[in-house]
Amino acid sequence: MQVWSSWLQSLMRVRIVSGPFHDGVLLVAAAGLLILAAWQLACFDRVRLLWQLLAGVATGAAGLLAAWLISDVIMVFGVSLGWAVIGWAAAGFAALGFVIATAVQARALRRVIAIVMIPVMLVAAAVQVDTVFGEYQTIGSLVGWSPYQSVSQAGIARPTMTVDQWKRRAADGDLPNMPSTGRLFSERIANTASRFRARPAMVWLPPAALSDTPPKLPVLILLAGQPGSPGRAMQASGITALLNDYAAAHDGLAPIVVSPDQNGGDTINSLCADTAKFGKAETYLTKDVPNWIAAHLPADDAGAKWAISGFSQGGTCSTQLAPRHADLFGTMIAVDGEIAPTSGSVDNMVASYFGGDRKAYEAQVPVNALAAHAPSDQAAVLAAGENDTVSVDNVKTIGAAARKAGWDVTELEAPGTGHDWHAVHAVLEAALPWWCARVGLGSSSTTTNKTWKDYDKLEVLQ
Numbered sequence: 212m213q214v215w216s217s218w219l220q221s222l223m224r225v226r227i228v229s230g231p232f233h234d235g236v237l238l239v240a241a242a243g244l245l246i247l248a249a250w251q252l253a254c255f256d257r258v259r260l261l262w263q264l265l266a267g268v269a270t271g272a273a274g275l276l277a278a279w280l281i282s283d284v285i286m287v288f289g290v291s292l293g294w295a296v297i298g299w300a301a302a303g304f305a306a307l308g309f310v311i312a313t314a315v316q317a318r319a320l321r322r323v324i325a326i327v328m329i330p331v332m333l334v335a336a337a338v339q340v341d342t343v344f345g346e347y348q349t350i351g352s353l354v355g356w357s358p359y360q361s362v363s364q365a366g367i368a369r370p371t372m373t374v375d376q377w378k379r380r381a382a383d384g385d386l387p388n389m390p391s392t393g394r395l396f397s398e399r400i401a402n403t404a405s406r407f408r409a410r411p412a413m414v415w416l417p418p419a420a421l422s423d424t425p426p427k428l429p430v431l432i433l434l435a436g437q438p439g440s441p442g443r444a445m446q447a448s449g450i451t452a453l454l455n456d457y458a459a460a461h462d463g464l465a466p467i468v469v470s471p472d473q474n475g476g477d478t479i480n481s482l483c484a485d486t487a488k489f490g491k492a493e494t495y496l497t498k499d500v501p502n503w504i505a506a507h508l509p510a511d512d513a514g515a516k517w518a519i520s521g522f523s524q525g526g527t528c529s530t531q532l533a534p535r536h537a538d539l540f541g542t543m544i545a546v547d548g549e550i551a552p553t554s555g556s557v558d559n560m561v562a563s564y565f566g567g568d569r570k571a572y573e574a575q576v577p578v579n580a581l582a583a584h585a586p587s588d589q590a591a592v593l594a595a596g597e598n599d600t601v602s603v604d605n606v607k608t609i610g611a612a613a614r615k616a617g618w619d620v621t622e623l624e625a626p627g628t629g630h631d632w633h634a635v636h637a638v639l640e641a642a643l644p645w646w647c648a649r650v651g652l653g654s655s656s657t658t659t660n661k662t663w664k665d666y667d668k669l670e671v672l673q
Contacts, residue, residue: 220358223351228342232350240335243328244306247313250321259316267309274304293598293629295343303336343631346439348446355440359397362414362507370427370509374464374651377419377426381462389422389463392455395445400471400503407481407495410472413441415451416508417458417465425509426464429516429650432500432540433470434525436547438477441470444525447632453643464652466518466643467508471500473528482552483528484575486564496528497536516650518542520642522635527552530577530609533591534584534616542649544592544642546635547602550609551576578612585616590649592642594623596634597670610673621663622672637668 225232251260278300282293310332314325341347351358372380380386396414419425435444445451450468458465473492474481481492504510511517519540521529526548533543552575554560565571573579581587593610595602603624610622623641628634641663663671 225350227338227347227349233338236335236338240331243331247325263309263312266312267305270308271301271305275301296340299336299339303332306332346443346447346632352443352446359395362396362398365396368423368425371424372426374426386462387422387424389418393417393451393458394421400500402495402499404498405491405494407490407492408475409495410440412469412471413445415468417454418463420467420509427511428509429466430504430510431466431468432519433468434473434521434528436523436525437474437480441472444470448639449636450639453639461652467510469504471496480524480554482554482564483531487566488564496532497539501539513539515541518544518646520544522546531575531580533589534580537584537587537589542590542646546594546638547596547599547630548605550605577609581612581616587617590619592621594625594638596628596630597624597626598629602630624670624672625668626670641666641669
């Protein structure tokens, strides 16, 4: 049983977007196509090969059209998938058409190879689409597998000092024992105030927080997109690796990261609001989650030392909640967010989510929330992938509204990315050190003079 459990855990940790599994799938797919085509040529039957290739071209064109319609015309996912995704979908359809046509026309072993290649082509196309998005990083993330202990079982100590006191101890060479890297936990946060049905949250604690005498640390709330989950937000963003590197250079100091579930399921869009349709998501995020953090983690007081960040629908939530709850969040970092919370038409949302109350919906629109709660001394990093032109426009619109409301605003574009987690990673790589400096982390022995323009993965829009 122990051997089986160990093998299963190893399987769940296999990376999808890079490494041996990713490269192996693509290699087998390419080799299969070459073998089938070469075998047909070796049989001197170029007519059948031509028909097989034409079948591939036809299905590829059909796949291209279908993906484009779904992505950019019908917009099933609310945003464009981008041409990289559309292109890989078309390539997958083309390869599938070729191997199916070969399976129909071939005989014996070649037919068997063609049939075997059908699922291989499907997997290869799916892997490449996922690589573009960066959503599912491991096999375990596909099935929601979590190997993580809960915070309540780990015996995390209460804070005993400030960050400045920790820095002074570091300067004196008198830091307490702590691990060399941070640690991930899974936790079901009590929904006492909201009764909102959330999935378990993910929590990352830096080395300093895992010591017996931790300091009070800043907190970052990280929200996934929709569909999405706290686990995928932690994995796909790459935030734990970024913060482990930061902590290694700053005497174990880094922010606490909590990724709560703002939706309750992959097929649910709560709008991050208190609604009649899916319950009190806003109350959960702004009451239950902060209350749990204050009671169980070595966290600084909410407000100036807290930030909220998110991607896609999570980015939209960030731009809704930060201005509406300035007492909780001094900073927001939003990537590829929408101009407004979206789940169908506005009329449908007003009717089904807000019981016909148009003002309740309008209050959730970021530009309206910013204006309604102005002036503010909060800070915002608003960003989008270069190829997600709709989100780039949203950044400019929301950025202008935030600046008018008194916010300290930075607008960024991530070249070579789209509506994907690669944009998020590029933004966090620069935004996390900036925010950490803003909230007082770091040490006298490790300083940085980097500015936004020093990060080659970003362009500063404003």
